[in-house]
Amino acid sequence: MIVGGAWQAVSVPPATKRRTATPLAGRNWDEPTLAPVVLVRGAEPLLTERAVDGVVGLARARDPEVEKVELEGSTYGSGQLLVAASPSLFGEAKVVVVRSAESGTEELMADLITYVGSPDEETTVVVVHGGGQRGKKMLDTLTKSGAPVMVCEPVTKDAEKASFVVGEFKAARRRVDAEAVRALVDALGSDLRELASACSQLISDTTGTVTAATVDRYYGGRVEATGFRVADAAVAGDAGGAVALLRHALDTGLDPVPIVAALALRLRNLAKVASMRGGGLSARDLGMAPWQIDRARKDLRSWTPEGLAAAISAVAQADADVKGEARDPVFAVERAVMTIARSRR
Amino acid sequence: MTVWDDVVGQEHAVAALQGAVANPVAMTHAWLVTGPPGSGRSVAARAFAAALQCPQGGCGTCQACTTTMAGTHPDVTLLATEKVVIAIDEVRDLIMTASRSPSGGRWRVIIIEDADRMAERTTNVLLKTIEEPPPHTVWVLCAPSVQDVLPTIRSRCRAVVLRVPPPQAVADLLVRRDGADPAVALSAARAAQSHVGLAKRLARDAGARERRTAVLSIARRIRGVGDAVLAAGELVDVAKAEAVSATQERDAAEKAELMRGLGVADGETLPPRLRSQLKQLEDDQKRRATRHQRDVLDRAMVDLLSLYRDVLVVQLGAEVDLVNAELAETVRSLAADSTPEQTVRRMDSIGVARTRLAGNVAPLLALEAMTIALRPQG
Numbered sequence: 002m003i004v005g006g007a008w009q010a011v012s013v014p015p016a017t018k019r020r021t022a023t024p025l026a027g028r029n030w031d032e033p034t035l036a037p038v039v040l041v042r043g044a045e046p047l048l049t050e051r052a053v054d055g056v057v058g059l060a061r062a063r064d065p066e067v068e069k070v071e072l073e074g075s076t077y078g079s080g081q082l083l084v085a086a087s088p089s090l091f092g093e094a095k096v097v098v099v100r101s102a103e104s105g106t107e108e109l110m111a112d113l114i115t116y117v118g119s120p121d122e123e124t125t126v127v128v129v130h131g132g133g134q135r136g137k138k139m140l141d142t143l144t145k146s147g148a149p150v151m152v153c154e155p156v157t158k159d160a161e162k163a164s165f166v167v168g169e170f171k172a173a174r175r176r177v178d179a180e181a182v183r184a185l186v187d188a189l190g191s192d193l194r195e196l197a198s199a200c201s202q203l204i205s206d207t208t209g210t211v212t213a214a215t216v217d218r219y220y221g222g223r224v225e226a227t228g229f230r231v232a233d234a235a236v237a238g239d240a241g242g243a244v245a246l247l248r249h250a251l252d253t254g255l256d257p258v259p260i261v262a263a264l265a266l267r268l269r270n271l272a273k274v275a276s277m278r279g280g281g282l283s284a285r286d287l288g289m290a291p292w293q294i295d296r297a298r299k300d301l302r303s304w305t306p307e308g309l310a311a312a313i314s315a316v317a318q319a320d321a322d323v324k325g326e327a328r329d330p331v332f333a334v335e336r337a338v339m340t341i342a343r344s345r346r
Numbered sequence: 347m348t349v350w351d352d353v354v355g356q357e358h359a360v361a362a363l364q365g366a367v368a369n370p371v372a373m374t375h376a377w378l379v380t381g382p383p384g385s386g387r388s389v390a391a392r393a394f395a396a397a398l399q400c401p402q403g404g405c406g407t408c409q410a411c412t413t414t415m416a417g418t419h420p421d422v423t424l425l426a427t428e429k430v431v432i433a434i435d436e437v438r439d440l441i442m443t444a445s446r447s448p449s450g451g452r453w454r455v456i457i458i459e460d461a462d463r464m465a466e467r468t469t470n471v472l473l474k475t476i477e478e479p480p481p482h483t484v485w486v487l488c489a490p491s492v493q494d495v496l497p498t499i500r501s502r503c504r505a506v507v508l509r510v511p512p513p514q515a516v517a518d519l520l521v522r523r524d525g526a527d528p529a530v531a532l533s534a535a536r537a538a539q540s541h542v543g544l545a546k547r548l549a550r551d552a553g554a555r556e557r558r559t560a561v562l563s564i565a566r567r568i569r570g571v572g573d574a575v576l577a578a579g580e581l582v583d584v585a586k587a588e589a590v591s592a593t594q595e596r597d598a599a600e601k602a603e604l605m606r607g608l609g610v611a612d613g614e615t616l617p618p619r620l621r622s623q624l625k626q627l628e629d630d631q632k633r634r635a636t637r638h639q640r641d642v643l644d645r646a647m648v649d650l651l652s653l654y655r656d657v658l659v660v661q662l663g664a665e666v667d668l669v670n671a672e673l674a675e676t677v678r679s680l681a682a683d684s685t686p687e688q689t690v691r692r693m694d695s696i697g698v699a700r701t702r703l704a705g706n707v708a709p710l711l712a713l714e715a716m717t718i719a720l721r722p723q724g
Contacts, residue, residue: 265711269575272714276572306571310718313575317715320707 027150031168034149035059037120040140043153044132047194052151056127057096064094071098074105082112086124095124102130102139110139117146156193162186165193169200170211180213188220226250228263231338236267236300240342247338257323257330264337265316270297272309308344315340349396349404349411352389354519354542355511356381359390362506367397367404374504376476376485378461380492381508384541387488388426388459390508394486395422395455410451421451426459429633430640434468441475444483454483461487462494469496476502510540520549536669539652544645557584559673561646562653565720566676574717581717582710585642589635597631643709647700647716653677654693661686683722695719 028034030041030048033055041052060067070085077099085097102109113128120126130140144150156162163182170177185203189195199220203211206219226246234243250260273287274297284294315337322333350360359379366372377394379387396414397404399421405411413419423443425436440456448454458464464472476485476499485503489495492505516535519542520526526534526549537558538544547554561581568574604627605612608620616624652669653676659666660681668674681689699716703709 262708262711265708265714269710269714272572272575273579274572276570276576309571310574310721313571313711313718314715317702317707317711320711321702321705324706326705 027152030151030153031055033059033151035063035125036149037122037125038117038143038146038148039125039127040143040148040150041127041129041153042132042140042150043155045153045155045193046131047197048153048156049129049131052153053098053127053129056125056151057098060094060096060125067094067096069096069098071100074099074101074103074109077106077109077112079108079112082109082116082126086116086121086126088121088123097124097126099126099128102128103133103135105136105139110136113139114142117143117148159186159190162190162193162196166196166200169197170204173201173204175204176210178210178212181211181216184213184216185220187224188216189225191225224249225253226255228255228260229267231260232263232267235264235338235341236271236345238303238342238345240339243338243342244335247335251331251334257334258320260334261316261320261323261337264341265313265320268309268313268316268341270294271301271304272313274298275301275304275306275309303346304344305346308346312341312344315344347406349393349400349406349415351406352519352523353386353393355515355540356386356390356508359506359508360393363390363394364397364404367394375479375483376503377487377506378492378495378500378503379486379488379506379508380490380494382510382541383490384538384543384545385508385510386542387508388457389542390506391457391459391486391488392417392422392424395419395453395457395484398453398455398484399451414455419451421448421453422455422457424457424459427463428637429630430463430637432458432460432464432468434465434471437464437468437471441471444475444479444485447480448482452482454480455486456483457486457488459488461499462489464495466496469499473498473502511542513540516540516542516545520546524550526550533672536667536671537649537652539648539669558649560584561649562670562673562676564717565650565653565680568717568721570721571718574721575714578710578713578717581643581646581713585639585646585709588642589638592638593631593635600627600631639709640703643703643713644700647696647703650720651693651696653680654689654696657681657684658686658689658693661689688723692720 027040027042030043030052033039033052035056039056041049041056043049057067057069068089072081072085082097082099086095089095099105099109099113102113116126128143130136156165163186166182166185167177185196185199189199203215203219207215224246226249228250231243231246231250234246247260251257270289270293273289274294277287277294284291287294289297319333319337321327323330327333350364353360359381366374377391379391379394381387381390392415393404396406396411396419399410399414399419400408401410402408406415410419414422417424423440425432425440427436440458444454444456446454461469472485479485487495487499487503492500492507513532513535516538517526517528517531520531520535521528524546526546531545531549534548534555535545537555538548548558564577564581568577601624604624605616608616608623610616610620653673656668656670656673656677657680659668660677661684668677670677684692695716699712702712702715
């Protein structure tokens, strides 16, 4: 029989750094530059748009008469690039934007590879590649030729979203306090485009420093919650917060089933880490990332085996309930969340 | 030799069915064969069909008997499913078949092996034709219990109830039909709790016996909540692996055949217009894998249930044979460590997990809740 609190004895190793996929090398999306060929890579459409606008803006600054030509990768026909990039009769400079090179035709890849060998110095060709493996040879050739690469990766972490918001306000020479930034990210963080338009609305509609109160006036009462945030709050023992987040999640269109799955996953990780005590099992055996284990260890200090057992049983019942055993799936999830929060010591 | 040889330990039911074959007055157009899994519902249904087709009433040697038992008789249609449910379209096709008169035999027999795997609206499609089929058509539905089919179907059928055959009868069948070793056959029949198909598998496949022992060892291994969650994960992983190994080769073969049928050479990409056909095949295969995984898990839970039944038998001092005689040691130590109340609660939790699995609860979660309830509690 395990005595409650035995888990407290576990020593906490120093936090290991979280592993992520290797990021693309290159300059940031908001540092445009002019070159005969510029590559814009990344899957976030808002940022690629801005990167392209930045390059076009630079070209305009150099020559206000510059002509912009758009080419679409998926409908590209052989030779279009050369026609678009060659100097016109009146000798004005040109910017050629090649969109969606990730779904480009074979002709596009071939033409780009030939073009980058002898580019026209007066013309700027901007190649937009939205990620994926297609056109890898073309991308490698472009990068090797020394063309600048602008990276527009999707913004996923809350800290990155916050710095995006700060950047937006800085670009408009407006002041914003940290509370307001957090409130904005909480309310609209799931879509970068929405976040950007909210920033521009606040910039144009208000004056002075933007505070949390201002954000609340415009976007108050809207919280984007995910099942994982609900699970975090419940495991932390914050019953009220967890239920509030749950209601927000359901109101913004989340189905009860994935929420229950998130609760189950969180508790499963706690139980697995609990079994690591002296058992010689490593993170790899459990199939968990090191940061998940660290977090679970921290949480476990306030959980007893009995509490964990009660919580997992409640979630299993809730899963049965949301899949048709009970009449009201929302109530079933709410009850499970309350039980989890109460099972904590 | 007769067609009824493989229907073991069901003298009563066999007598009723034989009577209907011999005496036209005792015959009716719709039958509902019920009995616990493995008691031989589908075998009984086939034997009945063979007896109906056979001029001698089920000799077991004539062409009508052998083709029916092999499932190739033109007037006997079998519907079983390897997926989770029987689709409504399959049943609609059956109704078309039912309205045709028999081509050579005396009856057109339609057997639905998994009548409990039909959704309500699927069963409703059958109502009309089961009530008044054409004169020479006979419907035989099989289900675990009478409650598994709608009352409207129930009232249109004549019920034949199969019982759990005695282990000795099952063991005799295994020895006679499959040439199993008598001692192994008896212990397999006990372990399978007289489920004929399972007993055969246990008697013939040493790997299956090992897997069963491994599942049962879980009961001893769980010491705390963490172990319980890990054990549940292990069970699900094993079930998944078993489902993959059982279906992988067949999936690949079916895909290759479909590609050949569509005229697509190896390694060529499928034209977009044909992709829906491949998609449908893949969906079917996925459903089959789901069903297989669930069946494996359900079997593991039934095995665990039998172990705790033995524990309860020991705790209450009842004078009956143990199902898991070879695990007597484990059973006794589990019995000593807990009270009968706890054992009953554990058996309940296994039952709940089985219901939940059938109700589409995430398998891992359902099993976690179960293994947690199995852990030693003070």
